[in-house]
Amino acid sequence: MSREKKLKFQVPYGMHDILPRDQKYFQEILKTVQTVAEFYGFRKIETPIVENAELFSKGTGSDTDIVEKEMYTFKTKGGDLLALRPEGTPPIVRAYIEHGMQSLTQPVKLWHWGPFFRHERPQAGRYRQFFQAGFEVLGERSSVIDAEIIQVFYSIFEELGFKNLVIEINSIGDSQCRPYYKKTLSSYFKSRQSSLCVDCRRRARENPLRVLDCKDEKCQRIIKSAPQIVDYLCPECHEYFKEVLEFLDDLGLPYQLNPYLVRGLDYYTKTVFEIFSTEPSNPDNASESGLVRHALAGGGRYDKLVKLLGGKDTPGCGGAMGIERIVEIMKGRKMKFKNGQRPKIFLAQLSKKAKRESLKLIEEFRKAKIPIAHSLSKDSLGAQMKIADRLGVKYVLIIGQKEVVEKEVLIRDMENGKQRSIENGRIVKEMKKKI
Ligand code: HAM
Numbered sequence: 282m283s284r285e286k287k288l289k290f291q292v293p294y295g296m297h298d299i300l301p302r303d304q305k306y307f308q309e310i311l312k313t314v315q316t317v318a319e320f321y322g323f324r325k326i327e328t329p330i331v332e333n334a335e336l337f338s339k340g341t342g343s344d345t346d347i348v349e350k351e352m353y354t355f356k357t358k359g360g361d362l363l364a365l366r367p368e369g370t371p372p373i374v375r376a377y378i379e380h381g382m383q384s385l386t387q388p389v390k391l392w393h394w395g396p397f398f399r400h401e402r403p404q405a406g407r408y409r410q411f412f413q414a415g416f417e418v419l420g421e422r423s424s425v426i427d428a429e430i431i432q433v434f435y436s437i438f439e440e441l442g443f444k445n446l447v448i449e450i451n452s453i454g455d456s457q458c459r460p461y462y463k464k465t466l467s468s469y470f471k472s473r474q475s476s477l478c479v480d481c482r483r484r485a486r487e488n489p490l491r492v493l494d495c496k497d498e499k500c501q502r503i504i505k506s507a508p509q510i511v512d513y514l515c516p517e518c519h520e521y522f523k524e525v526l527e528f529l530d531d532l533g534l535p536y537q538l539n540p541y542l543v544r545g546l547d548y549y550t551k552t553v554f555e556i557f558s559t560e561p562s563n564p565d566n567a568s569e570s571g572l573v574r575h576a577l578a579g580g581g582r583y584d585k586l587v588k589l590l591g592g593k594d595t596p597g598c599g600g601a602m603g604i605e606r607i608v609e610i611m612k613g614r615k616m617k618f619k620n621g622q623r624p625k626i627f628l629a630q631l632s633k634k635a636k637r638e639s640l641k642l643i644e645e646f647r648k649a650k651i652p653i654a655h656s657l658s659k660d661s662l663g664a665q666m667k668i669a670d671r672l673g674v675k676y677v678l679i680i681g682q683k684e685v686v687e688k689e690v691l692i693r694d695m696e697n698g699k700q701r702s703i704e705n706g707r708i709v710k711e712m713k714k715k716i
Contacts, residue, residue: 295401295409297605306608307412311394313440314414321433323392323416328372330396334364340371340590342547344488351399365398369415369601370548370583371590377419378592387420406575406606415601416580419587422596424521427552427582428528430600434556434578435534441607442616445559447574448534451542452522453490454514455550455584462513463489473503493541509540518551525552544579548589553581554600560610575610578602624652625716627669631662631681638680642690642708649709651716653678669695676715678708 292298299307318325334354341348353365366372373391376382382389394414401407416433418426431448438446454462470477470485470492477485477492481500484491493504514522529536536554544553556578562571580600587595610616626646630639636657646653654672659665662679669677679691689702692711703711 293409295403297408297410303608303612306611307604309611310414310437310441310604310607313437314392314394317433317437317440318392318416321390321429323390323433326373326376326391326393327395328366328369328376328393330366330398331363332366332372332375334362336371336375336590337364337367340374340548340586341368344491345545345547347399347545351401353398353400367397367399368546369393369395369397369413370417370546370586370597370599373415373417373599374419374586374590374592374597377595378587378590383420383593383595388426389419390416391419392416406603406609408605412604413601414604415599417597417599419597420595421598422584424524424552425528426598427525427554428532428534430580430598431529431534431536431554431556432532434580434600434602437602438556438558438577438607441611442614443558443577443610446535446577447557447559448529448536448554449539449542449557450526450529450536450552450554451510451539452514452518452525452551453510453543453549453553453581454518458513458515458518459510462508462510465508465513466490466492469507470503476500476503490543491545493543494545504541507541511538511540521551544581548583548586549581550584551582552598553579555579556602558610560613575606576603577606624654624672625675626651626653626712627665627672627674627677628653628655629662629665629669629677629679630655630657631660631679632685634685635680635682638685638705642678642680642705645709646712649713651709651712676712678712680705 334352337352338348343349347367352367354362356362373393377389392415395412396410397413398410400409403409416430418430435446435448453459466489467485470481470489474482474485477500478495478497481492481495481497492500493507542553542555555576557574558577559572559574562573578600582596582598584596586597587593628639628642630636639655639657643653643655654674656665656668666677675695677693677695679693684690684702688705690705690708691700691702693700
């Protein structure tokens with residue numbers, strides 16, 4: 282749209298409308314997430330979209346990009362400093378503590394779905410409001426949980442038809458071994474300060490692990506030869522990591538070790554992972570385009586977070602996936618839905634009386650849980666048949682004046698053009714048999 286014609290009101294920068302034509306993608310993903318979540322014994326939780334800002338500065342970490350640069354905060358009329366939630370883990374941990382879930386049988390397995398907010402620089406697949414689905418397991422220290430969380434995401438992506446998936450995994454140790462690694466890393470970066478970006482010069486002093494997350498080319502060159510945490514893990518973390526990898530081997534999941542994967546959130550201990558999909562950069566000309574990687578999900582273990590937020594010392598592990606990124610890939614690849622609930626029947630009507638009959642009939646189909654499409658506002662049969670054609674239905678039911686008088690419905694088979702009339706009291710049963 283040209284500048285002069287720019288609309289006065291537009292969706293806020295970096296945010297987006299999810300139009301009716303795209304709802305099917307979100308519904309399909311939600312349905313898959315829910316089915317897999319139930320299969321693995323997760324129960325749904327919903328927390329508010331706003332929380333106390335301090336929950337994130339303490340939980341996610343005050344010097345992380347998410348909190349420092351990207352969090353939407355505001356003062357309420359009562360003077361509280363709230364934040365639009367930038368991520369789901371601290372709120373779920375808050376709810377776990379607040380509702381005494383420590384006294385339930387452990388582990389407590391929770392899943393969630395909803396909008397999140399980060400004031401990031403918008404680009405493909407990155408929005409300022411986006412949907413996430415997440416899984417958290419609280420109250421279990423076993424390495425099999427880490428593998429199960431990864432398996433959950435992998436199953437969802439597989440169910441959705443993704444094939445080119447890569448799991449990157451690393452261990453970032455714990456309070457035993459990480460401080461020494463951080464010190465070593467800090468001296469490594471400090472001695473190469475002049476080759477780092479401005480932000481990383483500061484990070485090298487304050488939190489050298491953050492440097493490993495930097496995408497700047499100059500920094501990437503330095504990172505490539507940086508000391509690796511795997512060489513600094515204490516025996517316990519080392520053994521734990523080995524166990525996670527063994528479980529992944531048993532599950533046949535394709536993972537790659539990435540010694541520099543640290544993730545940009547402060548609460549992680551031991552396992553961290555990300556799941557990527559590799560896609561052609563131009564889906565319309567896949568054979569000639571390059572490949573791009575999309576981070577679809579990320580997560581890890583967080584054994585100190587519950588205590589940090591005021592609860593009893595309780596381990597946790599989880600992850601979250603970005604829904605918009607998945608939708609964009611599904612659209613680009615023109616992925617088909619396995620079980621889309623498209624109506625196979627269209628109801629056409631001719632005359633006012635027929636419209637009234639149709640209203641009643643639609644209700645009967647709804648009660649019988651049979652989807653039926655219609656366009657009651659249209660009067661001409663031609664216009665209605667066009668819609669039926671576009672929807673690709675198998676049958677069109679027609680109620681004209683004759684059918685109203687004779688209390689019948691005409692069934693037209695769209696594949697062979699055959700038609701026959703049937704008593705309207707038997708139509709729902711008949712159609713149930715047919716589809
Ligand atoms: P995260 O890596 O920040 O982790 O986000 C998880 C996923 O959300 C990313 O892999 C990406 O697909 C998606 N995502 C993140 N930012 C955006 C954005 N601006 N626009 C679109 N999609 C985005 C977490 O949020 C942690 N809470 C995960 C976790 C749960 N760790 C343990 N439990």
